[in-house]
Amino acid sequence: MRTKQSVLAFLVMGLAGVGSAYGGGKGAGVVQLHFSDLNGQVNGVSGALGYIRNTDDDTGLLTCGTHAFSDGSRLMTCFAVEPVSDTFVMCSSTNPGLITAADAMNGDSYVFFEFNATGECTHLYVEKSSINAPK
Numbered sequence: 001m002r003t004k005q006s007v008l009a010f011l012v013m014g015l016a017g018v019g020s021a022y023g024g025g026k027g028a029g030v031v032q033l034h035f036s037d038l039n040g041q042v043n044g045v046s047g048a049l050g051y052i053r054n055t056d057d058d059t060g061l062l063t064c065g066t067h068a069f070s071d072g073s074r075l076m077t078c079f080a081v082e083p084v085s086d087t088f089v090m091c092s093s094t095n096p097g098l099i100t101a102a103d104a105m106n107g108d109s110y111v112f113f114e115f116n117a118t119g120e121c122t123h124l125y126v127e128k129s130s131i132n133a134p135k
Contacts, residue, residue, distance in 0.1 A: 029110055031060045031082045033089075042089055044123075045080040046112035053107065059083040062111060064102045064124065076102040078113045078121055091115030091122075098124050 029048020064078035079090035110127040
């Protein structure tokens with residue numbers, strides 16, 4: 001329950017930060033690390049794919065993809081590089097809901113993903129909004 005409350009607070013704060021920008025506004029979406037309040041470790045990443053792609057910085061990266069195997073199984077993987085701290089994070093999951101969310105992404109999506117200490121993706125938020133910069 002605490003994780004869901006944290007995610008909802010994150011999303012509300014993000015939308016509140018846009019404020020009056022709803023009317024044709026534009027949001028920045030650099031690769032941003034999110035830290036666990038329990039141990040100070042990175043447990044999430046967010047960013048707008050189009051914004052990251054359009055920056056002059058060629059070291060920031062955020063991506064999620066899906067894999068389909070010949071036995072019918074599927075896997076989703078997300079990874080990111082935050083350029084300021086040169087931090088690399090990666091997670092994966094076979095959870096059907098997370099795979100569906102990863103399939104819904106496009107190059108203009110805003111993405112937020114979380115993971116646990118074992119590298120399993122535990123949450124994936126995909127947003128398609130006019131405030132996100134297109135690639």
